[in-house]
Amino acid sequence: MAKYLLLKHYRGAPAAVNDVPMDQWTPEEVSAHVQYMRDFATRLEGSGEFVDGQALSPEGTFVRYDGEGRPPVTDGPFAETKDLIAGWMVIDVETYERALELAGELSAAPGAGGKPIHEWLEVRPFLTEPPTITE
Amino acid sequence: MDESLLRTLTPTVIGILVRRGADFAAAEDAVQEALVEAVRRWPDDPPRDAKGWLLTVAWRKFLDAARADTSRRRREVLVEAEPVPGPAEVVDDTIQLYFLCAHPSLTPASAVALTLRAVGGLTTRQIAQAYLVPEATMAQRISRAKRTVSGVRLNEPGDVATVLRVLYLVFNEGYSGDVDLAAEAIRLTRQLAARISHEEVAGLLALMLLHHARRPARTGPDGRLVPLAEQDRSRWDTRLIAEGVDVLQAALARDRLGEFQAQAAIAALHADARTAEETDWVQIVEWYDELVRLTDSPVARLNRAVAVGEADGPRAGLAALAGLDPTLPRHTAAAAYLHERDGDPVTAARLYAEAARSAPNLAERDHLTRQAARLNVRLRAGGGQSPPR
Numbered sequence: 001m002a003k004y005l006l007l008k009h010y011r012g013a014p015a016a017v018n019d020v021p022m023d024q025w026t027p028e029e030v031s032a033h034v035q036y037m038r039d040f041a042t043r044l045e046g047s048g049e050f051v052d053g054q055a056l057s058p059e060g061t062f063v064r065y066d067g068e069g070r071p072p073v074t075d076g077p078f079a080e081t082k083d084l085i086a087g088w089m090v091i092d093v094e095t096y097e098r099a100l101e102l103a104g105e106l107s108a109a110p111g112a113g114g115k116p117i118h119e120w121l122e123v124r125p126f127l128t129e130p131p132t133i134t135e
Numbered sequence: 136m137d138e139s140l141l142r143t144l145t146p147t148v149i150g151i152l153v154r155r156g157a158d159f160a161a162a163e164d165a166v167q168e169a170l171v172e173a174v175r176r177w178p179d180d181p182p183r184d185a186k187g188w189l190l191t192v193a194w195r196k197f198l199d200a201a202r203a204d205t206s207r208r209r210r211e212v213l214v215e216a217e218p219v220p221g222p223a224e225v226v227d228d229t230i231q232l233y234f235l236c237a238h239p240s241l242t243p244a245s246a247v248a249l250t251l252r253a254v255g256g257l258t259t260r261q262i263a264q265a266y267l268v269p270e271a272t273m274a275q276r277i278s279r280a281k282r283t284v285s286g287v288r289l290n291e292p293g294d295v296a297t298v299l300r301v302l303y304l305v306f307n308e309g310y311s312g313d314v315d316l317a318a319e320a321i322r323l324t325r326q327l328a329a330r331i332s333h334e335e336v337a338g339l340l341a342l343m344l345l346h347h348a349r350r351p352a353r354t355g356p357d358g359r360l361v362p363l364a365e366q367d368r369s370r371w372d373t374r375l376i377a378e379g380v381d382v383l384q385a386a387l388a389r390d391r392l393g394e395f396q397a398q399a400a401i402a403a404l405h406a407d408a409r410t411a412e413e414t415d416w417v418q419i420v421e422w423y424d425e426l427v428r429l430t431d432s433p434v435a436r437l438n439r440a441v442a443v444g445e446a447d448g449p450r451a452g453l454a455a456l457a458g459l460d461p462t463l464p465r466h467t468a469a470a471a472y473l474h475e476r477d478g479d480p481v482t483a484a485r486l487y488a489e490a491a492r493s494a495p496n497l498a499e500r501d502h503l504t505r506q507a508a509r510l511n512v513r514l515r516a517g518g519g520q521s522p523p524r
Contacts, residue, residue, distance in 0.1 A: 023507035
């Protein structure tokens with residue numbers, strides 16, 4: 001099994017095909033989308049492939065160390081041009097192809113007009129522990 | 136096996152061990168180990184005297200641990216001596232444990248964790264699951280908390296207000312994982328109310344019961360939030376409401392008002408209305424005035440503004456809102472609601488979308504997004520201005 005991070009972006013990814021802001025959908029379309037996401041996570045739990053899923057607030061700040069005895073420097077909120085992560089799902093699957101298949105399904109979540117959003121998701125493999133047997 | 140009985144016995148047995156000379160940290164560890172053994176053995180071999188069994192096993196665990204400690208370090212007279220029977224309970228050990236676990240030297244998160252373990256009898260694993268952190272992290276939080284209070288004697292007088300804050304935090308955390316924290320908070324508050332006569336303990340218990348009564352109606356079958364005005368009131372738990380109202384009335388009769396009684400009174404007025412339209416908003420505003428006077432809390436002022444909007448119309452509500460810090464949590468959502476009621480769906484839709492972006496949890500975000508979507512559908516259909524509801 002190998003772990004993959006499926007990253008969803010508020011912005012920074014290429015534009016989705018069905019790219020309509022959520023508050024411009026109908027309330028029923030919003031509900032259908034929420035239900036699709038819940039069902040997806042439940043199904044992955046059932047298949048033993050779900051590890052974790054979290055959503056992030058769009059608000060955030062960059063922070064860095066500014067030297068001994070000084071408070072950290074902050075820069076924010078994030079500039080409008082910045083890549084902005086909306087949330088993630090961690091899956092543990094047999095193959096890379098399975099990770100792509102699941103990301104594809106997640107991207108098909110319904111949006112405006114009940115049609116798939118076709119949103120771009122980022123699939124990132126986890127770095128693992130070194131294997132015991134190396135030769 | 137009756138796990139709730141086991142959990143009820145936890146603070147009593149810890150108290151007895153401490154009276155016999157164990158320090159709190161060691162006593163708490165020993166009882167936790169005895170609990171784990173009880174969970175394993177009682178299903179096949181239930182004891183006749185549950186408390187006696189737990190006390191015997193916990194005392195043995197304590198002695199084993201202390202002996203191991205002694206052989207490593209120095210001899211301790213205490214351990215070599217036969218266990219002396221504890222003196223008769225002068226003060227209620229259980230109450231003293233509530234005070235200790237909510238000690239002001241602890242951070243809120245540590246006080247919550249320690250209370251759930253030492254007073255609530257939950258295992259570290261259960262507490263970790265409830266707060267969605269790894270078990271090792273929660274174990275560390277608990278042992279640090281125990282070190283922090285290690286110098287505090289169990290018979291020191293405590294402050295009821297600190298205990299109530301901890302119980303309120305547990306209740307508000309709601310429900311995640313296997314442990315129903317709201318129900319656990321009610322159990323612990325009920326147990327406290329049975330042992331201590333204090334109007335705010337009763338006030339908090341009433342507040343919890345009245346809110347818990349609404350829980351079945353608070354979420355739809357798909358997990359979505361259902362706002363108070365739209366809840367199916369036939370799904371409210373009338374037994375809990377009746378109990379909450381009784382507890383509250385007895386507390387109010389003592390004529391020493393506090394913030395939890397005031398909040399419970401507001402909840403009771405909502406519970407009293409058979410439909411949302413029948414809500415006595417004028418009285419609710421009066422209770423919010425009391426609450427603001429008692430706490431000077433910005434959150435209470437925000438909720439008061441919404442209540443004023445219902446009692447005196449949305450313009451009055453917006454005026455009450457205008458004086459408040461716009462960065463308050465849910466300020467934007469409240470403004471959106473009042474603007475919609477004031478017949479301005481354009482502003483309301485914009486504010487609902489803005490509120491959704493800063494929502495503190497997914498359920499609220501989805502709810503606010505749906506509100507924005509609902510108004511935008513209407514606006515696209517050509518309804519610029521809509522009559523106030």
